[in-house]
Amino acid sequence: MLVLVVSSCASPLPPHSPTVWGLSYAALEVPAGTLAPLSAVAGWNTVRIEAGHVNTRMVAHEVTHIWQQRHLAVPVAFLGAPCGWQPEWNCSALEAHADAVGAAAVRAGCSPGDFGWPGWEATACTIPDPLEVHP
Numbered sequence: 001m002l003v004l005v006v007s008s009c010a011s012p013l014p015p016h017s018p019t020v021w022g023l024s025y026a027a028l029e030v031p032a033g034t035l036a037p038l039s040a041v042a043g044w045n046t047v048r049i050e051a052g053h054v055n056t057r058m059v060a061h062e063v064t065h066i067w068q069q070r071h072l073a074v075p076v077a078f079l080g081a082p083c084g085w086q087p088e089w090n091c092s093a094l095e096a097h098a099d100a101v102g103a104a105a106v107r108a109g110c111s112p113g114d115f116g117w118p119g120w121e122a123t124a125c126t127i128p129d130p131l132e133v134h135p
Contacts, residue, residue: 018116020127025066027117029054038090042066054120057085059112060105060128064098067130081135100135104128 017024026046033050035041040049040058042065049058068074074097083091084099105114105128113120114127 018118020063020115021067021130023066023070025063025116027059029118043069054112054117056106056110056112056114057102059115059117060110061085061098061102063115064101064130065094068094068097075131075134077134096135097130097133100133101128101130104133 018027019025024045025042028046028048029051030048031050032052035048035050039053040047040062042048042062045066047059047062047066049062074093078093078097078100081093081096081100083096084103086095086099105125108125108128109123110125110127111120111123113122114125
C-alpha cells in the first residue's frame with residue numbers, strides 16, 4: 001500500500017474565493033489605517049486592501065503578487081525597472097511588475113470585479129496576462 005501525504009503552508013481558502021489566472025485567493029477589505037504605512041498587502045493567498053482604497057489598479061497589483069508568489073517568478077524585464085506608484089523605499093522588480101499589471105488592467109477597462117473582488121461588477125474585460133506585461 002502506498003500512502004501519499006500532501007501538505008501545504010497556505011491557509012485554506014473560503015469556499016467562494018475569487019479566481020484569477022487559475023489561482024484562487026481570499027479578498028479582504030480591512031479598516032482604513034490597519035496596514036499603514038501601506039494601503040494594501042498580499043501574502044498567504046490573501047489580498048488585504050484598506051477601505052477606501054479598493055480600485056482596479058490596487059486589486060490587480062495585489063493579485064499579481066499572489067501570482068508571483070505561486071509561480072516564484074517575476075519577468076526578467078522588471079529587474080531594475082522603475083515603479084509606477086511605489087515610493088522609492090518600496091520599489092523592487094516585484095513591485096514594478098505589479099504596478100505595470102495594475103496599469104495594464106486600468107487601460108483594459110477592467111474593474112475590481114473582473115479580478116473577483118466582492119461587491120464589484122465584472123466588465124468582461126480581457127485581464128492582462130502577467131507574463132505579457134512589460135515595463
